[in-house]
Structure formats: C-alpha cells, structure tokens
Amino acid sequence: MSESSLLDLPSGLVAFFMDLHEPRIPAVAVASGPCVYVYKNLRPYFKFTLPGLRVNTLEQDVWRQVREGQIDPLTLKEMLESVRKTADVPLSVRSLRFLSLDPDDMDDFVQLHKQQPIRRQTVITCIGTLKKSTADEDGVSCLVIGTESCDVFVLDPEAFIILSTMSLPAPPTMMDVTGQFDVEFRITVACRNGNIYILRRESEKPKYCIELSSHPVGLVRVGKNVVVGCADESLQGFTQKGKKLWTVLLPAPITTMASMELPTRGLQAVLVGLANCEVQLYRDKSLLSSIKTPEVVSSICFGRYGREDGTLIMTTKDGGLIVNILKRTASFEDRAAAAGPPLAQSVRLNVPKKTKLYVDQTLRERESGAAMHRAFQMDLSRLRLAAAGAYVKALESSLTPMSCRLSEPLKMNAVVQGLGPAFKLTLNVQNTAACRPVANLAVSFLYDESLYRMRTPYMRIPLLVPGVVYPVETFVECSSDKGISDIIKVFVLQEGSSAPLLSAHINMPVSEGLTIN
Amino acid sequence: MGLFDKLAAWLGLKKEVNVLCLGLDNSGKTTIINQLKPANAQAQDIVPTIGFSIEKFKTSSLSFTVFDMSGQGRYRNLWEHYYKEGQAIIFVIDSVDKLRMVVAKEELDTLLNHPDIKHRRIPILFFANKMDVRDALSSVKVSQLLCLANIKDKPWHICATDALKGEGLQEGVDWLQDQIKTMRT
Numbered sequence: 001m002s003e004s005s006l007l008d009l010p011s012g013l014v015a016f017f018m019d020l021h022e023p024r025i026p027a028v029a030v031a032s033g034p035c036v037y038v039y040k041n042l043r044p045y046f047k048f049t050l051p052g053l054r055v056n057t058l059e060q061d062v063w064r065q066v067r068e069g070q071i072d073p074l075t076l077k078e079m080l081e082s083v084r085k086t087a088d089v090p091l092s093v094r095s096l097r098f099l100s101l102d103p104d105d106m107d108d109f110v111q112l113h114k115q116q117p118i119r120r121q122t123v124i125t126c127i128g129t130l131k132k133s134t135a136d137e138d139g140v141s142c143l144v145i146g147t148e149s150c151d152v153f154v155l156d157p158e159a160f161i162i163l164s165t166m167s168l169p170a171p172p173t174m175m176d177v178t179g180q181f182d183v184e185f186r187i188t189v190a191c192r193n194g195n196i197y198i199l200r201r202e203s204e205k206p207k208y209c210i211e212l213s214s215h216p217v218g219l220v221r222v223g224k225n226v227v228v229g230c231a232d233e234s235l236q237g238f239t240q241k242g243k244k245l246w247t248v249l250l251p252a253p254i255t256t257m258a259s260m261e262l263p264t265r266g267l268q269a270v271l272v273g274l275a276n277c278e279v280q281l282y283r284d285k286s287l288l289s290s291i292k293t294p295e296v297v298s299s300i301c302f303g304r305y306g307r308e309d310g311t312l313i314m315t316t317k318d319g320g321l322i323v324n325i326l327k328r329t330a331s332f333e334d335r336a337a338a339a340g341p342p343l344a345q346s347v348r349l350n351v352p353k354k355t356k357l358y359v360d361q362t363l364r365e366r367e368s369g370a371a372m373h374r375a376f377q378m379d380l381s382r383l384r385l386a387a388a389g390a391y392v393k394a395l396e397s398s399l400t401p402m403s404c405r406l407s408e409p410l411k412m413n414a415v416v417q418g419l420g421p422a423f424k425l426t427l428n429v430q431n432t433a434a435c436r437p438v439a440n441l442a443v444s445f446l447y448d449e450s451l452y453r454m455r456t457p458y459m460r461i462p463l464l465v466p467g468v469v470y471p472v473e474t475f476v477e478c479s480s481d482k483g484i485s486d487i488i489k490v491f492v493l494q495e496g497s498s499a500p501l502l503s504a505h506i507n508m509p510v511s512e513g514l515t516i517n
Numbered sequence: 518m519g520l521f522d523k524l525a526a527w528l529g530l531k532k533e534v535n536v537l538c539l540g541l542d543n544s545g546k547t548t549i550i551n552q553l554k555p556a557n558a559q560a561q562d563i564v565p566t567i568g569f570s571i572e573k574f575k576t577s578s579l580s581f582t583v584f585d586m587s588g589q590g591r592y593r594n595l596w597e598h599y600y601k602e603g604q605a606i607i608f609v610i611d612s613v614d615k616l617r618m619v620v621a622k623e624e625l626d627t628l629l630n631h632p633d634i635k636h637r638r639i640p641i642l643f644f645a646n647k648m649d650v651r652d653a654l655s656s657v658k659v660s661q662l663l664c665l666a667n668i669k670d671k672p673w674h675i676c677a678t679d680a681l682k683g684e685g686l687q688e689g690v691d692w693l694q695d696q697i698k699t700m701r702t
C-alpha cells in the first residue's frame with residue numbers, strides 16, 4: 001500500500017503502457033486540475049501541465065498600468081468590466097476573482113498579484129488512452145485528454161508533447177477512445193451541451209454529432225456501437241455514425257456505466273449501476289442479469305484482476321469496495337420474460353409489390369373518401385331498415401314460433417321422431433305469461449296432401465297454465481316413396497280470430513322406411 | 518496381519534490407483550506432485566500446466582496415476598471427463614489467495630455435485646498449501662471457508678503443506694493410503 005496526495009481533486013485515472021521496457025508494467029495517469037500526474041510502480045514519475053491559453057491583450061495592458069501605478073484599483077475594476085463585456089477572449093481567473101471582491105479587499109489583492117504575469121489556465125475534464133501504433137493489449141498508448149476549454153489533446157506516451165489537437169463545440173465530460181493513433185482512431189465524446197461528438201483521425205472538428213433528448217451520464221462503446229446512458233433513466237444504442245438503434249427504459253437513475261467483455265465466451269455487454277442499489281447487465285437492449293448491492297454503486301470496472309479474467313470491481317457511494325468473480329458456470333441468456341415486442345414482430349414479411357389496381361384504388365379512396373363513406377353509411381342504414389321491416393312483418397303475421405301479443409304470450413317448439421314412413425310430431429307449447437292462463441286455442445297443420453297424411457290436421461289445445469310445457473302429439477305418415485320431403489306448417493290459432501297467434505315451419509326428414517323397402 | 522489383509526495389501530500393490538489432483542491454477546498442484554514422485558524423477562523447473570498431464574509413480578505400498586489438471590479458467594471443464602476414473606482426490610488450495618477462496622469453494626461444490634462423484638464414497642485429501650507464506654490462512658480457516666464440515670458422505674482430511682519444502686505432504690499421503698486400503702478390504 002502506498003499513498004500519494006494530490007493538490008486538487010482528480011478528474012480521471014487511466015492505466016497505460018508508456019514504453020516497451022520489460023517487464024511490462026503499466027503506468028498510472030491521474031488527471032487533476034490542469035495537470036496529468038504519471039506514476040510508475042506507484043511512485044511519481046512525471047507531471048504534464050496543459051499549455052496556457054491566449055490572454056486578452058487589453059486585460060494585460062490594464063494590469064500593466066496598475067503595476068506602473070497609473071491607475072487605482074477602482075479604475076482597474078471599471079476597465080476590467082468593460083473588457084469583460086466586449087472582448088472575445090475571456091478574462092483570466094485572476095481578473096474574474098478581482099471583480100468579485102469587496103472594495104475593501106481590492107488593494108491587498110492588487111498588491112499581492114500585480115507583479116506576476118497574467119496566465120489563463122484550463123483544467124482537464126476527462127482522460128482516456130489511445131494505442132499508438134499497434135492494437136496489442138500491452139502496446140504503447142497515448143493519453144487523450146479533454147479540457148474545459150473544449151479541446152481534446154493527444155499526448156505522446158514518452159515525450160508527453162501534444163501530437164494532435166481537436167476542438168469541440170462544448171466542454172467534454174466523458175470520452176471513449178478506440179483505434180490506433182498512427183492508423184485510424186475514433187474518439188467519442190459526450191459534452192456538457194448534451195450532445196455526443198465523434199472525432200476521427202485527421203479532422204480537427206467532430207465528424208458526427210448525436211443530439212440527445214436528455215443529458216448523457218454514461219458512455220460505453222460495445223464493438224462498433226456506442227451505448228449511452230441518459231439522465232432520463234434510459235439506455236440508448238447508437239451506431240458509430242450516430243444513428244439510433246434502440247432505447248430501453250431503466251428502473252432508476254444511472255450512477256455509472258462500464259463495459260463487460262468476455263472474448264472467450266463472445267460476450268459484449270454493458271454494466272449499468274443504478275441509484276436503486278442495483279447493477280444491471282445489458283446485451284444491446286436485453287437485460288441479461290442484475291446484481292443487488294448493499295449500497296449505491298459509484299463506479300464499476302470489469303476485467304482481469306490477478307488470475308481471474310472475469311472480475312467485477314465496484315466502489316460504492318460511501319467508499320466501499322465490492323469484488324465479484326464471475327462463476328465459471330455462469331451463462332448469459334436473455335431473460336425470456338423481458339418486456340418488449342415478441343420476436344415474431346421483427347421478422348420481415350414477404351409483402352408482394354403493390355399492383356396497379358391497388359395504387360388506383362388507393363388514389364380513388366384518397367380522392368373521394370368522404371363520398372364513399374357517405375354511400376356506405378346510406379347502404380348500412382337501408383340494410384338496417386330492411387331488417388327491421390322484415391322483423392316487424394314477421395311479428396305482425398305471427399310467422400315466428402313466439403307470440404308476443406300481450407294477451408296470449410306463447411312459445412312453441414316442435415320435435416319430429418321416427419324414421420318413416422310414420423313420424424311422430426310433438427309440439428311443445430308453453431304459456432310464458434306470468435300468471436294468466438290461456439284458453440280456447442287450437443293447432444292446425446298445412447301440408448302437401450300428396451306427400452303426407454295426417455290423422456288429426458286440426459286439434460284443440462287444453463287450457464294452458466303459465467310456465468308449464470304442454471306436449472301436443474300427432475302422427476304423420478309419408479305417402480311418397482320418392483325419397484323426398486317437404487315442410488309442414490304449424491299454426492296456433494285462437495277461437496274467433498283468423499290470424500294465427502304463432503306459426504312454425506317443420507322441415508320433415510326424408511322417409512327412410514319406404515326407400516329401404 | 519491376517520492372511521486376508523496380506524492378500525489385500527498384495528492386491529493393493531499390484532493395482533494402480535487413479536488419484537485426481539485438482540485445484541485452481543497456481544495453487545501448487547504440479548509442485549506437490551513433483552514432491553511426491555521418487556527423487557530421481559523430480560522435475561526441477563515447473564512450468565504452468567496447460568490442459569492436464571498424467572504422472573505415474575509408486576509410493577511404499579501404492580502406485581499412483583495422478584492427473585494434474587490445470588486450473589486455468591478456460592480449461593477447468595476438462596477435469597470432469599476424468600472423474601469416472603478417479604478413485605481418490607487431492608484438492609489443492611492456495612491458502613494465501615484469500616480473494617479466490619470463493620472460487621475454490623465454487624469449484625469444490627461443483628466437483629462434489631458432479632454425477633460421477635456425488636454418490637461415490639471416494640476419499641478427498643485437501644492440501645492447504647503455501648503455509649510457509651507469512652499471511653497464509655490456517656488449515657482450520659481454510660476448511661471453514663470451504664465448508665468442509667458439510668461433506669458427510671465421503672472421508673476427507675485436510676493438512677497444511679509447504680510444497681516447496683515438501684512439508685505436510687507425507688501426512689496427507691499416509692492418510693490417503695489408509696483410506697484406499699480400507700476401501701479394498
């Protein structure tokens with residue numbers, strides 16, 4: 001264990017190989033303030049400081065006048081304020097600090113600082129590494145740093161000089177670097193304006209831009225794609241050209257993200273630390289696994305630790321450290337129950353080409369849609385009217401086996417029994433009134449007399465007590481041997497009225513008795 | 518010694534015993550096997566084992582066929598093919614590697630639940646190796662961490678060893694020989 005203290009808060013840390021010396025021991029680079037501190041064997045080795053920014057000449061002139069005693073602090077304040085309003089080069093930290101002071105403290109501040117030259121210094125916001133010329137795991141890497149002044153610098157691994165400078169429209173906050181500096185590389189940068197920019201070799205300005213609907217809080221590259229975690233509790237996948245592939249909604253805000261790659265098992269996934277004490281593992285948009293943690297996780301790192309390839313190391317908000325080792329038998333399968341559209345939905349259907357007829361019809365529909373709708377509505381109304389008319393007619397002429405007259409509400413059904421030539425016909429008649437009996441009813445049959453003979457084509461029905469089913473039986477004989485059948489019409493009549501109460505048509509079966517003979 | 522015992526001992530001498538030597542990588546399996554071999558056969562340089570290697574050698578009354586199975590993560594599933602032939606198991610643990618004790622336990626549990634091992638009363642000898650290192654765990658602590666007390670249906674024994682000097686190995690091998698002899702009678 002060794003401990004080195006830093007002057008300022010660290011803003012990033014990476015491990016990288018800075019030379020080809022054996023044994024291969026990586027160096028550690030810590031970004032803090034305007035400096036990168038490089039440690040070898042955990043001992044301070046080198047300090048790189050960002051170059052100063054251009055200083056406003058008017059500002060410099062004003063401070064020179066103070067130094068030469070030409071103006072007093074109050075005039076200085078006025079002049080600096082006007083410089084601040086008009087100039088395109090921002091003021092230095094010293095001037096800004098001065099402007100925020102109480103008038104009482106101004107004199108001391110000026111006395112203390114006026115002799116020193118003005119400097120404008122930016123700070124590092126994020127840091128990454130980029131292989132110099134080989135893709136080997138232990139190849140020499142350049143440091144890539146993003147600054148508050150919206151620049152991205154690539155540093156030489158041994159000399160620590162700036163090899164390349166690129167500028168962004170906004171200060172970078174997170175960065176992912178892939179490729180090799182001498183061949184081709186791609187720097188994906190999330191910026192404070194909520195956009196993600198993609199920088200490439202030999203272009204000083206971003207090549208592509210991803211405009212997000214919500215601020216990015218995590219950035220991980222998976223293969224050629226980029227997975228971005230957003231402040232609106234979503235995880236989004238993009239191609240390397242910035243085309244959106246998918247979005248998943250998360251159960252809680254994201255605290256941190258990291259990539260999880262297991263080449264031996266062909267696994268490329270993203271670990272997402274959530275504010276609900278959970279770490280979820282996603283392969284594209286499908287949730288593979290999730291771990292509960294005792295505290296909210298603040299950073300995640302997956303990779304080789306000691307002799308174990310699959311080690312997951314997490315730090316927690318309260319300063320804890322969790323080390324998990326992947327089981328040899330672990331399997332990563334999509335959770336079948338994961339919400340989302342069924343697989344069949346994404347299967348492409350073999351839809352035939354649009355025919356001329358289809359196109360013409362579509363055009364016609366588009367042009368005269370209103371008229372077509374009106375014609376359809378009219379036909380529908382006509383159909384309803386015709387149906388209602390037919391129903392009323394049926395009720396009025398008692399063509400149904402139900403009588404709906406208030407005085408004699410009746411229901412009837414008929415059963416035919418027998419194979420022929422003799423059939424037994426049973427009519428089940430029921431008075432459906434609540435309490436009133438019905439009397440003076442008769443049943444009459446109408447049939448083709450050349451086909452059927454009936455012993456009693458006219459019968460009287462006894463008084464019908466409400467609710468009871470009365471079977472009325474009669475016998476029919478088929479007198480034809482041609483194997484044909486006909487309808488027998490049944491009418492229930494009331495004495496003194498010529499219109500039937502109800503009627504029914506009985507489809508007589510073919511008489512089998514005669515055809516067999 | 519009765520006639521019957523003599524016969525058994527004689528049988529024991531004649532017959533080879535397959536001893537499986539298992540454990541995570543870097544636990545000291547190859548070093549231990551090298552120590553168990555007759556002095557003239559001992560190798561001087563031990564290189565990391567890839568896959569597995571077979572060693573045959575005799576001790577005072579038994580001959581061993583030892584499969585030294587590499588513990589390298591991706592080869593670990595090769596072990597299982599040799600479970601059927603094993604008549605005794607030596608399981609080596611690096612007592613210094615506290616972080617990976619959970620991995621060792623995981624492998625041991627998988628081994629004990631394997632269909633070719635689960636229902637056989639085969640003896641298991643645990644070597645809590647590297648006891649010479651200053652902050653090594655004691656054999657008691659190792660057996661606690663691996664929950665050895667839960668093994669009820671197999672005879673087992675644990676000894677702290679220093680494979681570099683060969684300390685503790687003899688005690689374990691003596692126990693194993695006793696077990697194998699009782700199994701045969």
Ligand SMILES: Nc1nc2c(ncn2[C@@H]2O[C@H](COP(=O)(O)OP(=O)(O)O)[C@@H](O)[C@H]2O)c(=O)[nH]1
Nearest residue numbers: 542543544545546547548646647678679680681
């Ligand atoms: N200090 C110490 N080192 C040991 C001991 N046994 C083995 N080693 C060392 O541990 C390393 C791994 O040993 P090795 O036999 O190759 O382990 P294997 O992978 O299980 O076959 C080697 O560097 C050995 O020298 C021991 O008892 N004490």
Ligand SMILES: [Mg+2]
Nearest residue numbers: 546547565566
């Ligand atoms: Mg070995």
